[in-house]
Amino acid sequence: MTILYPIGDSLYVNITNQCPCRCVFCIRMETDHVGNSGSLWLDHEPSIEEVKEEFKKFNIDDYKEIVFCGYGEPLVRLNEIIEISNFIKSISNIKIRINTNGLADLIHNKDTAVLLKDSIDAVSISLNAPDKKRYYEVTRPKFGEKSFDALLKFASQCKKYLKDVSFSVVDEISDEEIDNAKKLAKDMDIPLRVRHKQ
Ligand code: SF4
Numbered sequence: 001m002t003i004l005y006p007i008g009d010s011l012y013v014n015i016t017n018q019c020p021c022r023c024v025f026c027i028r029m030e031t032d033h034v035g036n037s038g039s040l041w042l043d044h045e046p047s048i049e050e051v052k053e054e055f056k057k058f059n060i061d062d063y064k065e066i067v068f069c070g071y072g073e074p075l076v077r078l079n080e081i082i083e084i085s086n087f088i089k090s091i092s093n094i095k096i097r098i099n100t101n102g103l104a105d106l107i108h109n110k111d112t113a114v115l116l117k118d119s120i121d122a123v124s125i126s127l128n129a130p131d132k133k134r135y136y137e138v139t140r141p142k143f144g145e146k147s148f149d150a151l152l153k154f155a156s157q158c159k160k161y162l163k164d165v166s167f168s169v170v171d172e173i174s175d176e177e178i179d180n181a182k183k184l185a186k187d188m189d190i191p192l193r194v195r196h197k198q
Contacts, residue, residue: 001042019072020076065094082116085119113161121164131180132145170194
């Protein structure tokens with residue numbers, strides 16, 4: 001099973017297949033891999049020790065950043081991410097980013113952004129929609145329509161604690177909705193990237 005896989009200058013960490021969403025564009029419905037990753041379906045969630053062992057197979061200095069991405073929502077494993085990131089920081093100054101759906105507060109039923117502040121450098125949050133109704137339609141989160149407000153709160157708290165916070169939307173939504181998402185992101189002073197559906 002694939003725990004670490006490189007894409008370009010980034011080394012991706014796949015530590016869970018769990019996710020509270022069912023996004024209409026989720027890559028997992030189309031394929032089991034990204035680039036040359038091999039299958040990203042895990043036969044078990046790797047322990048912290050297993051992830052550390054995997055890092056021995058790679059030269060971290062060959063990369064510009066480590067990205068917790070998961071073939072699932074990485075922050076389901078919040079505590080493990082913090083421990084693994086602290087391990088990485090003990091051996092390297094490499095930038096560490098999390099790609100997340102932004103629902104960690106609902107997953108863990110507490111404020112989570114503050115817990116990332118000493119371990120994580122950057123967070124990219126999938127905004128996915130300009131409002132709570134469309135967000136619910138596009139991402140189908142198990143937490144219901146309150147999910148969008150929780151995402152926005154998580155994003156604004158990340159801005160307080162982390163240097164680098166960004167949003168993304170997939171061009172699955174209309175141009176007008178993308179424009180509205182851009183306005184929302186601008187109001188929050190968070191850059192937004194439009195991604196093409198893979
Ligand atoms: S949040 Fe990510 S992993 Fe989860 S369903 Fe959406 S695209 Fe897939």
